[in-house]
Amino acid sequence: MAPPSNRKNKKRVADSDDEGSSSDDGERADRPPATERLLAKVDPEYLNTPIDLRQGDAKIRALYGNLKSLQKDVRNAETLLSDVAAEMADMLGQENRDEEYNEDAVFDRLKANSVMKDIEDDYLKTIDRQAELDVQMATLQDLRQRLTQGHQVTDIWKAYEQKVAEPMEKQKSKTARQKYQTNEGYLGYRDLIWENLTGGKPVPSVKRFLPREAGDDESDEEEIEFGAQTSNFQCPLELGVLVDPFKSTVCPHAFSGRAIKELIQQGEGRVHCPVAGCSQTLTLSTIQRDEHLARRVAAHVKRQKEGRTQTGGTQARTYTRMNLSESEEEEEDEDEEGAAARKVKKEVKKEKAK
Numbered sequence: 188m189a190p191p192s193n194r195k196n197k198k199r200v201a202d203s204d205d206e207g208s209s210s211d212d213g214e215r216a217d218r219p220p221a222t223e224r225l226l227a228k229v230d231p232e233y234l235n236t237p238i239d240l241r242q243g244d245a246k247i248r249a250l251y252g253n254l255k256s257l258q259k260d261v262r263n264a265e266t267l268l269s270d271v272a273a274e275m276a277d278m279l280g281q282e283n284r285d286e287e288y289n290e291d292a293v294f295d296r297l298k299a300n301s302v303m304k305d306i307e308d309d310y311l312k313t314i315d316r317q318a319e320l321d322v323q324m325a326t327l328q329d330l331r332q333r334l335t336q337g338h339q340v341t342d343i344w345k346a347y348e349q350k351v352a353e354p355m356e357k358q359k360s361k362t363a364r365q366k367y368q369t370n371e372g373y374l375g376y377r378d379l380i381w382e383n384l385t386g387g388k389p390v391p392s393v394k395r396f397l398p399r400e401a402g403d404d405e406s407d408e409e410e411i412e413f414g415a416q417t418s419n420f421q422c423p424l425e426l427g428v429l430v431d432p433f434k435s436t437v438c439p440h441a442f443s444g445r446a447i448k449e450l451i452q453q454g455e456g457r458v459h460c461p462v463a464g465c466s467q468t469l470t471l472s473t474i475q476r477d478e479h480l481a482r483r484v485a486a487h488v489k490r491q492k493e494g495r496t497q498t499g500g501t502q503a504r505t506y507t508r509m510n511l512s513e514s515e516e517e518e519e520d521e522d523e524e525g526a527a528a529r530k531v532k533k534e535v536k537k538e539k540a541k
Contacts, residue, residue, distance in 0.1 A: 244331060244334055246343075247327050247330060250327060251324060251331075254320055254323055254324050254327070255324070257320060258317065258320045261313050261316050261317050262313075262317070264313050265310065265313040265314075265317075265372060268306055268309055268310045269310065269375075269376050269379065269479075269482065270482075271306060272303065272306045272307065272310065272376070272379075272380055273379050273380065273383050273482065273486060275300075275302060275303055275306065276380045276381075276384040277383040277384075279303075279384055280383055280384045280385060283296065284386070288388060290388075290391060293381075294395065297380075297384070303380075307376075310373075310376055311367065311373070314367065314370055314373060315358075317372075318358050318366070319355060319358065322351060323351060327347070330346060362400040362401075362402045362403050363400060364399065364400065364403050365402070365403070367393075368394075368397060371479065372479065374479070375477075375478075375480065375482070375483070376479070377390065377393065377396055378390050378418065378483055379479070379482055379483050382418065382483060382486060382487065383486050383490075386490060387487060389418070418483070418487075420483070420484050420487050422441075422442050422446060423440065423461055423462050424443065424446040424447060424450065424461055425446050427443075428484065428487070429443050429480070429481075429484050430444070431443060431444035431445065432444065432476070432477050432481055432484060433447055433474045433475060433477065434474065434475060434477040434480065435460065435467065435469055435473060435474055436473050436474065436475060437467045438462075438465050438467040440460060440465060441477060441480055442461075447474055448471065448474075451470060451471055451474075456470055457469070457470050
């Protein structure tokens with residue numbers, strides 16, 4: 188049994204917390220959350236006091252750093268899931284390697300495999316989490332900028348919650364197509380899985396992977412599809428398989444990292460895209476490493492070494508090492524691209540010699 192003095196102390200604390208309210212169960216259930224009770228005791232003028240610039244900036248930077256670390260963890264999870272799914276797709280593809288290629292049949296196998304479905308669901312969750320982190324980090328950057336520019340910010344947590352709420356809700360309300368159709372991570376994942384599953388067959392339109400939902404543009408289903416996309420893992424500069432691929436952010440072309448960086452440096456920081464017919468200008472700031480393409484190239488090279496690359500339109504039973512000169516048409520394309528690349532290099536050297 189507690190001493191009388193302790194009981195009195197407890198009563199005083201209870202009276203202070205409840206501010207004279209009854210202690211019955213019904214009223215207890217009506218109490219505001221703990222955070223609200225604490226804020227109710229704080230002087231309103233204190234809450235409205237502008238945040239000290241140095242303290243506010245330090246706290247925002249610390250929180251931003253935590254989110255940055257979490258972002259790295261999410262990307263690592265994304266890579267791990269992609270690798271596991273690629274291995275699974277590779278095994279499934281080998282199990283059906285003697286069957287004639289049929290796009291619909293491949294989709295049916297993908298849908299029927301619960302493990303592949305679970306992995307994809309988890310992968311999509313990493314994309315959703317990344318989108319949330321982007322919103323949160325952008326909001327913190329905005330708040331920090333307001334502080335450093337001298338704007339008065341009082342209740343920083345409330346300001347953060349208000350700024351995050353709308354874009355978060357907007358992201359959650361999007362359909363699968365709206366969220367993933369142009370997401371580079373998802374497109375890379377989809378291409379890798381399909382190519383491993385089919386031995387390198389052209390990847391179908393993303394719309395086949397993301398069925399139309401209520402809220403999607405009705406015209407989506409009326410758009411003309413130009414068929415599956417054939418992948419090209421050849422560097423237009425070195426005319427060999429891509430090594431450490433870098434993609435352009437101003438045109439749809441990719442190059443071996445060392446080759447394109449050397450070409451740009453020789454051009455004193457600027458060079459026309461070496462792919463025939465492309466008029467874009469490339470700089471070191473308009474190229475970036477493509478991790479998703481790197482994984483696809485690695486899978487392609489592995490299939491080549493194991494002699495599992497499929498050739499022909501529907502000749503799914505034929506597995507040979509890929510010959511980059513399988514047809515006269517491909518040889519002509521390669522000669523044209525090679526000539527264009529050599530021409531660019533010569534022009535760069537001439538400019539440097541002036």
